[in-house]
Amino acid sequence: MKPYFIKTFGCQMNEHDSEVVAGMLESLGFIPTDRVADAGIIILNTCCIRGTAENKVFSFLGRLRKQKKANPDLIIGVCGCMTQQDHMAARLHHLFPYVDLIFGTHNLHRLPELIKRVEVERVNVQEVLPALPKELVEGLPVKRKGKIRAWLNIMYGCDNFCTYCIVPYVRGRERSRRPEDIIEEAAKIGREGYKEITLLGQNVNSYGKDLDGILDFAGLLQMLENVGGIDRIRYMTSHPRDFTDKLIEVISQSGKVCEHFHLPVQAGSNRVLGNMKRGYTREEYLKLIEKIVSSIPRATITTDIMVGFPGEEEVDFEETLELVRQVRFDSSYTFVYNARSGTPAAAMPGQIPEPVKKERIQALIRLQNQISLEKNVEEAGQIYEVLVEGESNSRSGLLLGRNRGNKIVTFEGSKNLITKNILVTITEGHLAHLSGIINNNKR
Numbered sequence: 001m002k003p004y005f006i007k008t009f010g011c012q013m014n015e016h017d018s019e020v021v022a023g024m025l026e027s028l029g030f031i032p033t034d035r036v037a038d039a040g041i042i043i044l045n046t047c048c049i050r051g052t053a054e055n056k057v058f059s060f061l062g063r064l065r066k067q068k069k070a071n072p073d074l075i076i077g078v079c080g081c082m083t084q085q086d087h088m089a090a091r092l093h094h095l096f097p098y099v100d101l102i103f104g105t106h107n108l109h110r111l112p113e114l115i116k117r118v119e120v121e122r123v124n125v126q127e128v129l130p131a132l133p134k135e136l137v138e139g140l141p142v143k144r145k146g147k148i149r150a151w152l153n154i155m156y157g158c159d160n161f162c163t164y165c166i167v168p169y170v171r172g173r174e175r176s177r178r179p180e181d182i183i184e185e186a187a188k189i190g191r192e193g194y195k196e197i198t199l200l201g202q203n204v205n206s207y208g209k210d211l212d213g214i215l216d217f218a219g220l221l222q223m224l225e226n227v228g229g230i231d232r233i234r235y236m237t238s239h240p241r242d243f244t245d246k247l248i249e250v251i252s253q254s255g256k257v258c259e260h261f262h263l264p265v266q267a268g269s270n271r272v273l274g275n276m277k278r279g280y281t282r283e284e285y286l287k288l289i290e291k292i293v294s295s296i297p298r299a300t301i302t303t304d305i306m307v308g309f310p311g312e313e314e315v316d317f318e319e320t321l322e323l324v325r326q327v328r329f330d331s332s333y334t335f336v337y338n339a340r341s342g343t344p345a346a347a348m349p350g351q352i353p354e355p356v357k358k359e360r361i362q363a364l365i366r367l368q369n370q371i372s373l374e375k376n377v378e379e380a381g382q383i384y385e386v387l388v389e390g391e392s393n394s395r396s397g398l399l400l401g402r403n404r405g406n407k408i409v410t411f412e413g414s415k416n417l418i419t420k421n422i423l424v425t426i427t428e429g430h431l432a433h434l435s436g437i438i439n440n441n442k443r
């Protein structure tokens with residue numbers, strides 16, 4: 001029984017893929033270890049969304065050189081988005097010839113056979129497929145992290161081709177899972193005791209477009225409402241362009257779908273949005289937010305914002321700041337544009353110098369922090385349903401959970417509340433969390 005160690009880079013899709021990799025390894029008899037030095041098999045699940053993520057993979061692989069030399073039986077595997085890039089498998093093999101196994105995002109299910117080949121034939125194995133198989137492979141074993149919140153893939157790939165994004169090239173075109181397979185997995189998650197599921201996809205609200213109209217994302221949420229055991233349903237990531245009125249209505253009427261809307265805006269200038277090929281204007285985005293807030297006043301609104309896209313002028317950036325002031329996002333993932341080779345934006349004129357990007361991101365973070373703090377301070381006195389996730393690291397006796405808006409809430413309480421849904425009255429708001437006291441009057 002060899003110990004296995006998985007290092008995951010990147011987003012929740014990758015985190016979940018690693019849970020599937022772990023499930024397959026355990027079904028082969030491998031056991032988990034937290035120590036890379038003890039591992040008999042090491043899998044790196046990679047990300048290529050930014051250059052920094054790739055550099056981290058290269059340096060991790062470099063550090064494994066000595067370990068492999070000392071233990072030739074060690075199996076080193078690399079999978080994930082990075083391996084799907086053109087010529088990357090050959091480049092990885094050239095730079096790190098001691099890597100035994102390279103496979104892609106479209107053939108995770110083949111891992112057991114690929115490992116067998118490495119073990120029996122003692123050769124380097126590379127298998128990267130250009131697309132998912134015609135029939136999606138279902139029923140793979142999953143070793144989920146945690147006991148309360150579970151991820152559930154509802155679709156793969158993306159058809160949007162935003163000009164800065166490499167995802168459609170490495171994750172392929174949109175493919176929706178069949179509703180019955182999703183429901184079956186959700187029911188299993190519920191039976192296993194998880195209280196919350198997060199539906200995953202690059203663009204979840206375009207779910208079903210490839211299913212001949214049998215179901216859309218709103219319909220899928222309605223079906224999931226009836227799954228036993230699950231108290232909360234979240235989803236990520238949704239695209240503002242595909243956020244329909246029907247979807248807002250379904251969410252507003254649901255008892256389980258959380259009132260958290262993560263809607264990546266990316267920029268506040270129509271010129272930049274057009275160059276990004278985002279498929280909506282600033283005005284359309286603001287209208288969508290207005291619709292959401294008017295039908296769900298308690299909604300938490302969060303976003304992704306990029307600064308320094310090619311050609312972004314000061315006036316465009318000012319429009320982004322203005323949009324942030326107007327919407328008053330509860331929080332934002334802010335990041336600096338980073339050219340990815342092979343994407344149209346990488347070849348666009350007007351690449352922004354790094355010092356300018358740095359100045360803009362700092363201004364944006366300052367503004368967002370100020371708004372996040374103000375909004376959290378305004379929460380004092382609110383009563384929220386909180387799903388208790390565990391103990392806070394900051395102080396003993398302090399518990400931590402999330403409200404339906406996905407805000408972290410801390411409060412004093414006994415450990416036997418973990419996994420329970422309780423009511424908490426917010427007493428104070430901070431930059432990144434709320435604190436409160438258990439509300440015993442209700443529930």
Ligand code: SF4
Nearest residue numbers: 158160161162165167
């Ligand atoms: S919607 Fe745009 S940013 Fe998101 S994964 Fe697809 S191409 Fe990338």
